[in-house]
Amino acid sequence: MILRPCARFISTSTPSSSRYDAKVFREPITDREELKKPLAADDERNFLFIKALKSDETPTFYRNHVVDKLVRVCMTDGRKETSRKNVLSALEIIKRKQYQTWLNALEDQKSKIELSAFKIVEEGINNCKPLMKLQGVIRGGTKYDVPFPIEDDEAEFRAMKMMRDICRQKAKHGETFFKDALAAELMLASQNEGATIQAKQELHKTCEANRAYAHYRG
Incomplete structure (x- = not known):
């Protein structure tokens, strides 16, 4: 018997139940600024339980939702620490390059240079988010690639996945290490350039070419 690897898909559906009772x-x-403010006397959180924070929702300054999600997307075979090391190394490369650019810049240009690696990552991923996706729909025994609008969370995931696959291809072919490819791609994406931006634009062109099948969404 031949065992075939099963495909893994991201779930975009809302969970039907929760371990947390909505009543209590x-x-x-x-938000860090909200944490500094005292709760009002009639606020329910004074006498009810609070849900546990998700790992990527912590308000500490050294954690970032986009970076944490990128770590999970870039993970292979459950090796999360290896993925975290690669992503954080990419952030360090970005920080060093931006700081070197800042040192070499003229005084009136220094204020325009972004030194936060977190902000560069956020801007790069945001620029790579697709607006549409193609989804197979079968009608009359024929499969059509139908363009569908895409939710923000899934768009963010698809942007990271496209960037991850591009960086893996570069690392696989020996052009560079994954961390260096990721750092370069994030910096280019923050300026609306690079292979991931091109992949997004190609996807939009394909969706536009298949817009005649949009009536198959229902």
Whole structure:
């Protein structure tokens, strides 16, 4: 018997149930500025339980939602620490390059140079988010690639996945290490350039070419 690897898909559906009883649990505060403010006397959170924070929702300054999600997307065979090391190394490369650019820049240009690697990653991933996706729909025994609008969370995932696959191809062919490819791609994407931006544009062109099948969405 031949065992075939099964495909893995991202779930975009809302969970039907939760371990937290809606009557006694409330959402936690994830914004640092909100945490500094005292709760009002009639606020329910004074006497009800608070849900546990998700790993990527912590308000600490050294964690970032986009970076944490990128770590998970870049993970292979459950080796999360290896993935985290690669992503954080890419952030360090970005930081060093930006700081060197800042040192060599003229005084009136220094204020325009972004030194936060987190902001560069956020901007790069945001620029790579696709607006549409292609999904197979079968009608009359024929499969059509139908363009569908895409939710923000899935768009973010697809942007990271496209970037990850491009960086893996470069590393596989020996052009560079994964961390260096990821750092370069993130910096280019933050300026609306690079292979991931081109992949997004190609996807949009294909969706536009298949817009005649849009009536098959229902």
